[in-house]
Amino acid sequence: xxxxxxxxxxxxxxVKLLTNQKNGVLATCLENHPFCYRMAFVTERDYKSLFLAxxxxxxxYKQIMANPKVCFFLDNTRxxxxxxxxxxxxxxxxxxxxxxxxxxxxxxxxAHPELSNFLERKKTTLLCLxxxxxxxxxxxxxxxxxxxxx
Numbered sequence: 001x002x003x004x005x006x007x008x009x010x011x012x013x014x015v016k017l018l019t020n021q022k023n024g025v026l027a028t029c030l031e032n033h034p035f036c037y038r039m040a041f042v043t044e045r046d047y048k049s050l051f052l053a054x055x056x057x058x059x060x061y062k063q064i065m066a067n068p069k070v071c072f073f074l075d076n077t078r079x080x081x082x083x084x085x086x087x088x089x090x091x092x093x094x095x096x097x098x099x100x101x102x103x104x105x106x107x108x109x110x111a112h113p114e115l116s117n118f119l120e121r122k123k124t125t126l127l128c129l130x131x132x133x134x135x136x137x138x139x140x141x142x143x144x145x146x147x148x149x150x
Contacts, residue, residue, distance in 0.1 A: 009138075010136050010144040010146065013088050013090075013136055013138060013144075014090060014136055014146070015047070016088075017074055017075070017076060017088060017136075018043045018047055018050075018074075018090070019043075020076070021074045021076065022040055022041070022042075022112065023039065023040050023041065023074070024038075024039060024041055024072050024074035024075075025038055025039070025072070025073045025074070026038075026060075026070060026071075026072050027070060027071040027073065028060065028063040028064055028067065029063075029067055029069070030062075030063040030066055030067055035059075035060070035063060037060050039052045039053075039054075039072075040053065040108075040111075040112045040115060041072070041074075041129075042104075042108045042110075042112070044104075044107075047131070048130065049101075049104075049129065049130060049131075050072060050092065050128075050129040051100060051104050051107070051108050051127065051128055052072075052096075052126070052127045052129065053108060053118065053119055053124055053125070053126050053127070054124070054125065054127060055121070055123050055125075056098070056123045056124070056125050057123050061098075064096055064098075064127065065098070068095045068096050068097060069093075069094075069095055070093075070094065070095070070096045070129065071091050071093050072091070072094075072129055073089065073090070073091050073092075074089070074090050074092075075087055075088065075089040075090070076088050076089075077089075084140055085139055085140045086139060087137075087140070088137070088138050088139075089136070089137045090134060090136050090137075091134070092131045092133075093131065093132055093133040093134070093135070094129050094131040094132045094133070095129070095130050095132065096127050096128065096129045096130075097127065097128055097130075098125045098126075098127055098128075099125070100126040100127075100128050101128075104126055104128070105119060105126055131147070132147055134146040134147060
């Protein structure tokens with residue numbers, strides 16, 4: 001488990017994005033081919049785990065099991081012209097695995113009640129993303145990296 005050494009504006013921006021956003025884009029890589037998937041997520045209060053749900057029969061799940069190193073991207077954009085210069089974006093680099101601690105399923109359903117039927121399926125599993133580093137970009141040019149060198 002990581003103990004994050006951050007503070008100031010970057011900590012506030014990271015916490016705000018992880019708290020306020022409900023969806024992001026999961027990037028995987030299999031046999032040197034990148035794949036991206038828009039996914040709902042929820043995070044623990046300490047930001048040491050992000051939870052995402054997927055079907056164990058999907059190609060996404062097979063890619064993750066073959067290569068658990070992923071990047072999860074989220075932002076506060078609204079698809080407007082000024083987003084380029086006003087956006088805050090966050091890339092979360094880490095390892096992802098199938099399985100979850102007690103209470104994470106309930107936390108996920110509380111954040112995403114529209115996905116409760118999906119989560120009840122036998123083939124649906126929660127994935128746990130353990131961040132090892134964050135890259136935050138504010139206003140197009142301010143970049144902060146938290147965690148070991150990438």
